[in-house]
Amino acid sequence: MSDDIRQQQFSLEAEQVVLGCLMQSQRPFADVEPLLGKGDVFYRQQHATIYRALLELRDRQEPTDPITLAAHLLGTGDLNKVGGATYLHECMALAPIDAQAGHFARKVAQFAALRFLEREGLRIARVAQTAHHEEADAILDQARSWLAELTVSTVNRTDALWQDAAARTLTDMGEIADAPDEPVGIPTGLHDVDEVLEGLRPGQLTLVAARPRVGKSVLLLNVAQHASFKLGKRVVFFSLEMSEPEVVTRMFSAGTSVPLTRIRLAKQLTDEDWTKLGRYVGDTDAAPLHIDPSPKAGLAHIRATTKRIAEEHGGVDLVLVDYLQLMPPANPRQSREQQVSELSRGLKLFAKEIGAPVIAACQLNRGPEQRADKKPQLGDLRESGSLEQDGDQVILLHREDADNPDSPKAGECDLIIAKNRHGRQDTITVAAQLHLSRFVSTAIV
Structure with a gap:
C-alpha cells in the first residue's frame, strides 16, 4: 500500500x-x-x-x-x-x-x-x-x-463490586425460586441424570467419556435432540467423527423407533416406516439445531461457527462436540498431552465465553480393559489429567454387554457421574437401546 x-x-x-x-x-x-x-x-x-x-x-x-x-x-x-x-x-x-x-x-x-x-x-x-x-x-x-x-x-470491565454482584445473584436466585420446579440448567432428557446434575448449566463443561462403541455419540445426540426438538433450545452439534447423514439417520431412529439398520438400508423400510419418518421430519422441521460435520473442526473453528450462529439468532443455548481427541491441535509440535490439555482448557474457557453449556465426548484409555469389572475411572481419561481438572461434570459410560454379551445386565448402561462440581456423585442405570440409537431412563422404559 x-x-x-x-x-x-x-x-x-x-x-x-x-x-x-x-x-x-x-x-x-x-x-x-x-x-x-x-x-x-x-x-x-x-x-x-x-x-x-x-x-x-x-x-x-x-x-x-x-x-x-x-x-x-x-x-x-x-x-x-x-x-x-x-x-x-x-x-x-x-x-x-x-x-x-x-x-x-x-x-x-x-x-x-x-x-x-x-x-x-x-x-x-x-x-x-x-x-x-x-x-x-x-x-x-x-x-x-x-x-x-x-x-x-x-470491552467493559470484568470486575464487579460485591454490592452489585450480591444484588444480581439474589435476583437470579429469586427467579429460580419463582420458576416451575425444573432443573436449573438444560435437562438432558434422562430424568435420573437431571436430578443429580440439576441440568446442564451455562458456562460449564461436561465430559462424556467411554471406550469405543459404548455409546458416547448416542448420548450426545440424544441430549441434542431433547434440548432442540422438545425444549426449543438453539443447539450446535459438531461431529468430527460422523458425517451429516450418519448424524441425521441416528436421530431419525431415536425419534421414530424405526431400527437404524432399516434406515441405513432404505429399501427395507415399510410404508409405516416412511410415514413415521415423514411425520417426524414435519414435527421437527423448525427445530433450532445446527449440525456441523467438519472432520477438522478445531477450537478456532468451533468458536467462530458458534459465535456466528449466536450473532445471527440472538444466542446459543448448548454446544456439543463429538469428540475431543479428534479436534486438530493449534500447535502440532506439542506433545499429545499438551495438545489435549490445551483443547480441554480451551473448551472450558469457550463455555464461559459464550455463556452456554458445552458437552464434549472423550475417549478413555485401555485402563478399564485391564480391570476385572471393566468399570472406567476418572484416571482413565485418555492422554491428559487436565480433562479431569477442566470438566465441571464427568460422566463415564459403562456397558457390561460391550465385553460380555451374555451379561445379566445386557441392554443396560451405567452412567457413572464421577465428577460433579456442584452436587453429588452417583451411578445412573439406563436402558441402552442402541439399535434405535438412544438411551432411555429405566423408570419409563
Whole structure:
C-alpha cells in the first residue's frame, strides 16, 4: 500500500497524553490499565518502558510524578533510553489537567489492534502463498486461531463490586425460586441424570467419556435432540467423527423407533416406516439445531461457527462436540498431552465465553480393559489429567454387554457421574437401546 494512501496506525500524542495523565495522578490507572495491560499496545518502545515503570511505582505505593519516575528509570538504566527527564516533563505538559485518560488509552489500544490485524494479515498471506491446496482447511483453522487472539481492549470491565454482584445473584436466585420446579440448567432428557446434575448449566463443561462403541455419540445426540426438538433450545452439534447423514439417520431412529439398520438400508423400510419418518421430519422441521460435520473442526473453528450462529439468532443455548481427541491441535509440535490439555482448557474457557453449556465426548484409555469389572475411572481419561481438572461434570459410560454379551445386565448402561462440581456423585442405570440409537431412563422404559 502506497504511503499516500496508507494511514499511520498509531498516535504518538495519545500515548504521550496517557503517560502525562498518569504522572499527574494515580487515579487514572483504574481506567487505563484494563485497556493497556502491561504496555504491549504502545507503538513506541520508550512509551511502553515509561508505562511499565509507572506501574511499578504504583504497585510500590510510591508517587508517579516525573521527578520520582526519572529517579526510578535512572536506577534501572532506562532514563536515557526513554529520552531523559526532559521528555517525561514534555509528556506531562501535553496532558491537560482535566484530560480523560481512558479516552486516550482506548485510542492507543484501538491503533494497536489495527497493527495486530495488519501483521497477522501479512502472516496469513505469506502462509497461503506457499501452501499446498490440500492444506487449505488446516490453514483456515490456524488463521481463525491467530485472529481469535485479537482483543481490542475496549470491552467493559470484568470486575464487579460485591454490592452489585450480591444484588444480581439474589435476583437470579429469586427467579429460580419463582420458576416451575425444573432443573436449573438444560435437562438432558434422562430424568435420573437431571436430578443429580440439576441440568446442564451455562458456562460449564461436561465430559462424556467411554471406550469405543459404548455409546458416547448416542448420548450426545440424544441430549441434542431433547434440548432442540422438545425444549426449543438453539443447539450446535459438531461431529468430527460422523458425517451429516450418519448424524441425521441416528436421530431419525431415536425419534421414530424405526431400527437404524432399516434406515441405513432404505429399501427395507415399510410404508409405516416412511410415514413415521415423514411425520417426524414435519414435527421437527423448525427445530433450532445446527449440525456441523467438519472432520477438522478445531477450537478456532468451533468458536467462530458458534459465535456466528449466536450473532445471527440472538444466542446459543448448548454446544456439543463429538469428540475431543479428534479436534486438530493449534500447535502440532506439542506433545499429545499438551495438545489435549490445551483443547480441554480451551473448551472450558469457550463455555464461559459464550455463556452456554458445552458437552464434549472423550475417549478413555485401555485402563478399564485391564480391570476385572471393566468399570472406567476418572484416571482413565485418555492422554491428559487436565480433562479431569477442566470438566465441571464427568460422566463415564459403562456397558457390561460391550465385553460380555451374555451379561445379566445386557441392554443396560451405567452412567457413572464421577465428577460433579456442584452436587453429588452417583451411578445412573439406563436402558441402552442402541439399535434405535438412544438411551432411555429405566423408570419409563
